Amino acid sequence: MKDNRPLAVVVVNEAGFAPGAAVAEALGAFLYVPVRLSVVQPAPPRPGAVVGYEGSAGNVVRQLFGEGRGLVLVMAAGIAVRLLSGLPEDKRRDPPVVVLDTAARYAISLLAGHEGGANGLAYRVAAAVEAEPVVTTGSEVHRTLVVGLGCRWGAGAPAIMAAIERGLALAGRKKNDIRVVATADFKAGEPGILEACSALGAGLRVFGREAIRGVDRLFSESRCARKYFDVGGVAEPCAFLAARNGRIILPRLVADQVTVALAEDRLWSPGSGRGTPST
Known part of the structure; x- marks a missing residue:
């Protein structure tokens, strides 16, 4: 501008x-x-x-x-x-x-x-x-990785970035593969998450409880998320919701104060079909 x-x-x-x-x-x-x-x-x-x-x-x-x-x-x-x-x-x-x-x-x-x-x-x-x-x-189109994030209140950007980097290493992926970060609306204002998005050059997708509840049964339940926010989890459901016809490639990883999950978009190609994404 x-x-x-x-x-x-x-x-x-x-x-x-x-x-x-x-x-x-x-x-x-x-x-x-x-x-x-x-x-x-x-x-x-x-x-x-x-x-x-x-x-x-x-x-x-x-x-x-x-x-x-x-x-x-x-x-x-x-x-x-x-x-x-x-x-x-x-x-x-x-x-x-x-x-x-x-x-x-x-x-x-x-x-x-x-x-x-x-x-x-x-x-x-x-x-x-x-x-x-x-x-x-x-x-943007050729960056196909979605990072689902959950964290404790006040978790700092260094801890969040460390958790993301650990998840990327386990999945054999790189930071420049990341298209978007996804989290729940009750975590969207966390300064650490916003700083991490800025550092990654990625946008932030936000999902409400109703959307999360629609898919959280597909993943292992987080007792903490259920107790305090009445959802089955944050990182995996949000990654899944933000992925384009995609699939989870790294299930929920708990690292200190942060929870990370990775999903990957499935780009359309002739004959690829539009089947239900696997989890």
């Missing part, structure tokens, strides 16, 4: 207000909404975070894009593409753009994915509203 000003979340209709507000609050971004919505809709808790605009959303997007502001466009991808028409110049200089549909199902890294940081932004947006991040850049 061209400057360090806050991200901008742009909404075009009432359907996008709620997910846009949730993303703006989670990411510390400004929420740009049509004036009519800024008056009748409840604002996010941060004072001054909502900017009402008059006229077309295209004018707002052009202004923010020209300022180098990272953008989250809460709208259909087709609308976003039309609003951005003629604006991109260079993938090394353009600001990152992520599109979030109004149902908060998919957070799509649309522009400046790798160089500009839109891939990482897509993961952050997805985590804010429990959406599926969609990243299509070649460098």
Whole structure:
């Protein structure tokens, strides 16, 4: 991006207000909404975070894009593409753009994915509203490893990184194979996990208890996770959920204060089929 000003979340209709507000609050971004919505809709808790605009959303997007502001466009991808028409110049200089549909199902890294940081932004947006991040850049697609993480409260980044490195060694894999780190929503704010993601250059996928309970029966149960969080585990279920049609290649490994599991995406190829992933 061209400057360090806050991200901008742009909404075009009432359907996008709620997910846009949730993303703006989670990411510390400004929420740009049509004036009519800024008056009748409840604002996010941060004072001054909502900017009402008059006229077309295209004018707002052009202004923010020209300022180098990272953008989250809460709208259909087709609308976003039309609003951005003629604006991109260079993938090394353009600001990152992520599109979030109004149902908060998919957070799509649309522009400046790798160089500009839109891939990482897509993961952050997805985590804010429990959406599926969609990243299509070649460098991302060919990184196929998912790290599932659980940890005790306050576990530091050095301990987390040591556990990940131990797991990678056991699986015969490398750090640059890692596509994403996955954990439960009640662990998503752990500074150690966030620092580890930053050190690895990986996004963070977050799953709620309901999603975890849907698959935790497939794995060995953690008594601690069941007692304190009412789920069967964290590392293995989250790794499994984040993998693309994948499988667990390293079951739950307990290392001091950290639990690690590794899963691998299964990339599509002709004749590969779409069978149920093995565990």
